[in-house]
Amino acid sequence: MFFKFLPKDFNFFDLFEKQAGYVVEAAGYFKELISRGAIDEPSLEKMHKIEHEGDEVAHKILEQLDKTFITPFDREDIHALAKELDDVTDMIYTILSRLKTYKITKVDGNLMEFASIIEESARGVAHAVGGLRNTKNTKSVSDACIEINRLENIGNSMRDRMLGELFEKEKDPIAIIKWKDIYQYAETVLDICEDVAHIVRSILVKQA
Amino acid sequence: MFFKFLPKDFNFFDLFEKQAGYVVEAAGYFKELISRGAIDEPSLEKMHKIEHEGDEVAHKILEQLDKTFITPFDREDIHALAKELDDVTDMIYTILSRLKTYKITKVDGNLMEFASIIEESARGVAHAVGGLRNTKNTKSVSDACIEINRLENIGNSMRDRMLGELFEKEKDPIAIIKWKDIYQYAETVLDICEDVAHIVRSILVKQA
Amino acid sequence: MFFKFLPKDFNFFDLFEKQAGYVVEAAGYFKELISRGAIDEPSLEKMHKIEHEGDEVAHKILEQLDKTFITPFDREDIHALAKELDDVTDMIYTILSRLKTYKITKVDGNLMEFASIIEESARGVAHAVGGLRNTKNTKSVSDACIEINRLENIGNSMRDRMLGELFEKEKDPIAIIKWKDIYQYAETVLDICEDVAHIVRSILVKQA
Numbered sequence: 001m002f003f004k005f006l007p008k009d010f011n012f013f014d015l016f017e018k019q020a021g022y023v024v025e026a027a028g029y030f031k032e033l034i035s036r037g038a039i040d041e042p043s044l045e046k047m048h049k050i051e052h053e054g055d056e057v058a059h060k061i062l063e064q065l066d067k068t069f070i071t072p073f074d075r076e077d078i079h080a081l082a083k084e085l086d087d088v089t090d091m092i093y094t095i096l097s098r099l100k101t102y103k104i105t106k107v108d109g110n111l112m113e114f115a116s117i118i119e120e121s122a123r124g125v126a127h128a129v130g131g132l133r134n135t136k137n138t139k140s141v142s143d144a145c146i147e148i149n150r151l152e153n154i155g156n157s158m159r160d161r162m163l164g165e166l167f168e169k170e171k172d173p174i175a176i177i178k179w180k181d182i183y184q185y186a187e188t189v190l191d192i193c194e195d196v197a198h199i200v201r202s203i204l205v206k207q208a
Numbered sequence: 209m210f211f212k213f214l215p216k217d218f219n220f221f222d223l224f225e226k227q228a229g230y231v232v233e234a235a236g237y238f239k240e241l242i243s244r245g246a247i248d249e250p251s252l253e254k255m256h257k258i259e260h261e262g263d264e265v266a267h268k269i270l271e272q273l274d275k276t277f278i279t280p281f282d283r284e285d286i287h288a289l290a291k292e293l294d295d296v297t298d299m300i301y302t303i304l305s306r307l308k309t310y311k312i313t314k315v316d317g318n319l320m321e322f323a324s325i326i327e328e329s330a331r332g333v334a335h336a337v338g339g340l341r342n343t344k345n346t347k348s349v350s351d352a353c354i355e356i357n358r359l360e361n362i363g364n365s366m367r368d369r370m371l372g373e374l375f376e377k378e379k380d381p382i383a384i385i386k387w388k389d390i391y392q393y394a395e396t397v398l399d400i401c402e403d404v405a406h407i408v409r410s411i412l413v414k415q416a
Numbered sequence: 417m418f419f420k421f422l423p424k425d426f427n428f429f430d431l432f433e434k435q436a437g438y439v440v441e442a443a444g445y446f447k448e449l450i451s452r453g454a455i456d457e458p459s460l461e462k463m464h465k466i467e468h469e470g471d472e473v474a475h476k477i478l479e480q481l482d483k484t485f486i487t488p489f490d491r492e493d494i495h496a497l498a499k500e501l502d503d504v505t506d507m508i509y510t511i512l513s514r515l516k517t518y519k520i521t522k523v524d525g526n527l528m529e530f531a532s533i534i535e536e537s538a539r540g541v542a543h544a545v546g547g548l549r550n551t552k553n554t555k556s557v558s559d560a561c562i563e564i565n566r567l568e569n570i571g572n573s574m575r576d577r578m579l580g581e582l583f584e585k586e587k588d589p590i591a592i593i594k595w596k597d598i599y600q601y602a603e604t605v606l607d608i609c610e611d612v613a614h615i616v617r618s619i620l621v622k623q624a
Binding site for chain 1: 381384385388410414
């Protein structure tokens with residue numbers, strides 16, 4: 001690769017902050033939709049738009065990465081961070097889309113529980129990613145990462161509890177197939193947030 | 209790592225072209241089998257052979273990569289490209305194998321739709337990978353990548369539509385379990401082709 | 417990244433050997449539990465503890481990696497190896513946890529078959545990883561990797577056979593959903609062991 005141009009470092013930070021903003025927006029809108037309990041075509045389209053805008057930022061980051069010789073942190077960490085942030089919104093969209101495909105119109109309290117945890121985790125992600133800009137933030141970034149891990153552990157137990165209940169109470173196998181998918185996807189959102197936290201933590205340690 | 213020997217660069221291109229050839233062969237044979245509608249033991253074995261031959265080329269690429277100091281493009285891109293191409297044929301084989309395991313003897317029109325899109329995408333993959341050899345091909349390689357992305361989007365909608373129909377019309381939960389798997393695997397083939405396109409696009413940008 | 421300190425190389429080998437030890441312990445305890453046929457809360461907790469201890473070693477490896485400039489083999493191989501070893505114990509724990517969630521109290525002979533293969537594969541993993549310390553071990557390390565691949569192939573056929581039987585004999589769709597998951601997870605343990613073998617093999621080739 002040849003040396004192209006040297007953008008100001010903070011450009012990456014701006015873009016990551018913007019991308020994390022879409023993660024928060026997606027999680028917030030998801031929670032709103034789930035609490036309303038109704039997923040219709042326009043709300044699905046709006047979520048798709050949020051996901052698409054986040055995707056555009058991810059592409060800008062990768063494009064800039066390919067053209068930049070000096071980066072504020074490891075190239076592979078930049079690549080991985082942009083990809084994982086993209087995956088969070090993607091997965092949130094997938095849950096909505098699957099609810100529609102499965103014609104699930106009555107959302108249960110379990111999914112509302114997940115929506116709350118997902119929103120909290122998304123805010124942790126924005127906090128952690130936004131804090132990378134300033135090395136004086138180490139403590140608060142690190143705390144956000146610990147919080148994201150904590151929420152993932154909660155999500156893990158939640159999914160196991162919900163699956164346990166589902167298999168105990170639900171007698172319709174088709175309903176089981178549907179909800180098992182939905183709970184798994186919801187937990188996967190938290191898994192991906194945890195992947196973000198791992199990358200952020202690794203960047204912190206290298207900068208220490 | 210110590211410097212070993214410096215093979216002519218085009219060696220990698222030859223090997224990648226060969227590996228992409230097996231992807232096209234697997235996708236073509238898959239389409240043939242699905243249109244015939246009958247998957248028997250000999251056809252499964254033939255697909256296994258194609259998959260195995262592609263696998264051998266992947267191993268050659270990785271072996272050469274480990275022994276080579278100077279490569280025509282980034283080492284991690286070479287590694288990822290060989291792995292993803294291998295995953296395409298693997299996943300096509302998995303669909304056939306699962307059809308057999310599930311004793312699905314009557315293939316539906318949906319799977320035929322998927323087989324056509326998969327074959328188109330495989331040809332796009334071969335076009336994109338084959339074009340890497342000559343930097344004058346940028347436009348046509350880039351077009352192939354866009355086409356692969358387009359086909360993945362189509363596949364995504366196809367899977368959602370098919371799952372929607374499946375859950376609406378099929379009343380036998382066991383049949384739902386089987387076909388849900390099959391459609392998901394079929395869409396995954398297109399996902400992996402898209403991963404190939406991402407890697408190719410990234411190689412292009414770095415060479416620009 | 418700035419140069420921090422240069423730990424003695426064998427430190428990484430010690431840690432990897434320790435982490436692989438937890439893989440063997442987890443696989444051995446898994447086999448014991450499955451042969452006993454009863455998974456209760458204390459045994460799940462004991463497995464969780466093994467998994468957690470392996471996780472701690474993985475963290476130590478990554479921490480040391482982030483602070484070390486010179487490593488005994490490629491940084492990305494160290495990172496990948498620690499992560500994959502962690503994933504093996506994780507996945508073994510997941511199977512137990514899922515058995516509990518699904519209230520499966522009577523373990524079948526199939527799972528016992530898997531437990532034996534998983535234990536063999538875990539021992540292969542420990543052999544391969546432990547042998548990295550001494551470049552004179554190449555032959556024996558390489559043999560362990562071949563054995564791990566062989567066991568994965570066996571596991572693949574086993575899962576297909578078990579799924580085939582399950583769909584043929586079991587008429588309760590809910591039982592099918594449960595056992596399909598369990599067999600898939602069991603096979604995934606062997607897949608991850610194979611990923612370990614790939615990384616080890618790649619390290620060997622680069623050192624040759």
